[in-house]
Amino acid sequence: MATKASRSAARLMMAPAVILLLGWMLVPLTMTLWFSFRKFLPMRGGDLGWAGFDNYARFVTSSSFWPAVYTTLLIVGGVLVITVMLGVLLALLLDQPIWGQGVVRILVIAPFFVMPTVSALVWKNMFMDPVNGLFAHLFKFFGAEPVVWLTDAALPSIIMIVSWQWLPFATLILLTAIQSLDSEQLEAAEMDGAPSLKRFWFIILPHLSRAITVVILIQTIFLLSIFAEIFVTTQGAFDTRTLTYLIFQRITDAQNIGLGSAGGIYAIILANIVAIFLMRIVGKNLDA
Amino acid sequence: MGRIQLNKVTKTFGDVEVIPPLDLTIEDGEFTVFVGPSGCGKSTLLRLIAGLEDITSGSIAIDGNDATDVPPARRGLAMVFQSYALYPHMSVRKNIAFPLRMAKLDQAEIDKRVNNAASVLNLTDYLDRRPGQLSGGQRQRVAIGRAIVREPAAFLFDEPLSNLDAALRVGMRLEISELHKRLATTMIYVTHDQVEAMTMADRIVVLRAGHIEQVGSPLELYRAPRNTFVAGFIGSPKMNLIEGEEAAKHDAHTIGIRPEHIAVSADEGPWSGVVGVSEHLGSDTFFHIHQTGLAETITVRADGEVSFSHGDRIHLTPRADVIHRFDAGGLRIA
Numbered sequence: 112m113a114t115k116a117s118r119s120a121a122r123l124m125m126a127p128a129v130i131l132l133l134g135w136m137l138v139p140l141t142m143t144l145w146f147s148f149r150k151f152l153p154m155r156g157g158d159l160g161w162a163g164f165d166n167y168a169r170f171v172t173s174s175s176f177w178p179a180v181y182t183t184l185l186i187v188g189g190v191l192v193i194t195v196m197l198g199v200l201l202a203l204l205l206d207q208p209i210w211g212q213g214v215v216r217i218l219v220i221a222p223f224f225v226m227p228t229v230s231a232l233v234w235k236n237m238f239m240d241p242v243n244g245l246f247a248h249l250f251k252f253f254g255a256e257p258v259v260w261l262t263d264a265a266l267p268s269i270i271m272i273v274s275w276q277w278l279p280f281a282t283l284i285l286l287t288a289i290q291s292l293d294s295e296q297l298e299a300a301e302m303d304g305a306p307s308l309k310r311f312w313f314i315i316l317p318h319l320s321r322a323i324t325v326v327i328l329i330q331t332i333f334l335l336s337i338f339a340e341i342f343v344t345t346q347g348a349f350d351t352r353t354l355t356y357l358i359f360q361r362i363t364d365a366q367n368i369g370l371g372s373a374g375g376i377y378a379i380i381l382a383n384i385v386a387i388f389l390m391r392i393v394g395k396n397l398d399a
Numbered sequence: 400m401g402r403i404q405l406n407k408v409t410k411t412f413g414d415v416e417v418i419p420p421l422d423l424t425i426e427d428g429e430f431t432v433f434v435g436p437s438g439c440g441k442s443t444l445l446r447l448i449a450g451l452e453d454i455t456s457g458s459i460a461i462d463g464n465d466a467t468d469v470p471p472a473r474r475g476l477a478m479v480f481q482s483y484a485l486y487p488h489m490s491v492r493k494n495i496a497f498p499l500r501m502a503k504l505d506q507a508e509i510d511k512r513v514n515n516a517a518s519v520l521n522l523t524d525y526l527d528r529r530p531g532q533l534s535g536g537q538r539q540r541v542a543i544g545r546a547i548v549r550e551p552a553a554f555l556f557d558e559p560l561s562n563l564d565a566a567l568r569v570g571m572r573l574e575i576s577e578l579h580k581r582l583a584t585t586m587i588y589v590t591h592d593q594v595e596a597m598t599m600a601d602r603i604v605v606l607r608a609g610h611i612e613q614v615g616s617p618l619e620l621y622r623a624p625r626n627t628f629v630a631g632f633i634g635s636p637k638m639n640l641i642e643g644e645e646a647a648k649h650d651a652h653t654i655g656i657r658p659e660h661i662a663v664s665a666d667e668g669p670w671s672g673v674v675g676v677s678e679h680l681g682s683d684t685f686f687h688i689h690q691t692g693l694a695e696t697i698t699v700r701a702d703g704e705v706s707f708s709h710g711d712r713i714h715l716t717p718r719a720d721v722i723h724r725f726d727a728g729g730l731r732i733a
Contacts, residue, residue, distance in 0.1 A: 298451050299484035303498035303545070304472035313497070317488040 166373035198281030265349035288322035401585030435606035477546035651724035668714030
């Protein structure tokens with residue numbers, strides 16, 4: 112796009128897409144902002160006028176707020192630890208020359224293509240059902256009492272389901288990072304007297320550090336907003352109510368749109384802080 | 400001490416035999432260069448010695464001890480890679496100290512050796528930088544530093560200068576030769592550049608398709624190449640190889656005459672031809688002569704002041720005492 116004419120023509124042609132995207136984002140954002148300052152109770156009188164910062168104050172002082180934050184952190188942290196650790200191991204494994212490499216790699220990526228609702232339902236009914244689930248059968252086979260997963264171990268169960276969904280993503284990013292490692296570096300380390308465990312610790316892991324950061328940040332943004340997995344399994348019961356789920360309950364169960372919107376704005380701010388870090392790191396990667 | 404012996408070493412990748420049975424002894428303290436065109440197996444041979452590849456059959460002995468199944472780290476060899484293979488996330492100091500840390504030396508000894516290597520290689524000012532902040536020549540020196548702190552029985556160099564620009568290459572060539580004189584440790588150096596081989600080696604091993612074509616000192620190879628391959632490979636520009644009637648006069652299938660052993664003249668000489676491209680190097684001029692009736696092109700070296708133009712017909716006189724004779728199989732006739 113060298114000339115002035117071609118530049119303005121390009122702008123003109125990009126305009127519809129940009130306007131559509133902006134509208135798509137700005138309209139709901141503005142509405143959320145607007146409602147967050149209103150006392151809006153649809154079943155109890157509708158829009159009852161200006162509320163100032165009442166909704167913001169009420170949202171954070173509610174007794175469910177801190178437990179929800181805690182649950183959110185547990186889920187995000189738990190899934191991150193599991194996906195990064197297993198992701199590194201799987202990536203190392205998939206990097207080895209094996210027969211049927213292409214098929215295996217596609218199979219590993221497959222869970223990522225399953226919709227969250229579907230995968231949660233599959234886990235809930237096929238694996239974790241205390242009577243008919245595979246886990247229950249497995250436990251019974253060994254003579255143990257089946258675990259009622261989504262009641263007795265609700266949070267770990269959800270962490271397990273979400274980890275299963277996000278493991279492919281982590282594996283994929285980490286695998287490409289491992290493949291970009293110069294094999295001469297590993298050979299040099301081998302000659303320098305580093306056995307395979309030390310080669311992993313001193314060469315491979317530092318090489319992966321950036322990829323791991325990117326995985327952590329991208330996953331954090333998406334994990335902060337997981338919803339379907341909770342909705343179809345515990346519905347927020349048994350200490351599985353995350354911040355996102357709390358916002359949902361404020362709006363649908365409590366029918367308080369103002370309060371829910373204020374929570375939504377908190378979530379937006381939180382996600383944006385992570386996003387800023389992400390963009391800086393990804394940007395640095397592209398520069399280097 | 401670093402005497403390396405290869406006994407009937409072979410290497411196959413799948414069905415492809417890269418190294419057919421090969422015997423070679425590298426004496427302690429010797430600077431040996433493996434040279435050959437790309438794909439001749441010289442790097443593979445080096446990696447076999449290093450232990451980075453397993454040999455298919457045969458045996459390798461280092462200082463008389465069988466090292467065939469010894470893992471690379473315990474062979475007491477240090478290797479400098481073509482890409483330098485520095486660890487990008489470690490400072491220069493940590494890079495150089497890495498093998499010592501792996502050997503679990505105490506910190507005082509590590510510091511002593513690293514500082515010593517850094518001063519030998521002029522790296523003292525760069526010890527706290529990362530490899531990414533260094534120039535190509537400096538990275539090369541860090542790679543060498545990482546090798547010398549281990550005080551290995553022998554150094555292995557895998558085309559270490561091919562990523563440097565021409566001027567730096569000449570400088571590093573001298574530095575490595577200097578280092579060899581000072582350390583007096585066995586060095587094995589792989590290159591495809593015959594100039595590097597000629598200038599640095601005590602002994603050159605010319606390889607083709609995994610076979611050793613000739614082993615000897617640079618001047619032995621220059622004066623008495625064992626076959627037409629070595630004759631064409633050693634020396635720059637390449638030796639002129641002439642077949643047919645002219646060769647028959649010397650009772651040979653092929654005769655070889657180096658460009659520097661042919662005199663040029665405007666009006667007299669047994670051979671004549673038309674000047675094609677002239678390459679002026681200042682000190683020397685290389686003429687590519689066509690239409691001689693001997694070979695497609697005859698390359699001639701003349702003094703830098705001699706000047707002929709494109710298209711001139713000139714005469715050539717080969718020096719009779721340095722004509723190399725080869726039989727139909729390409730082997731030298733004594």
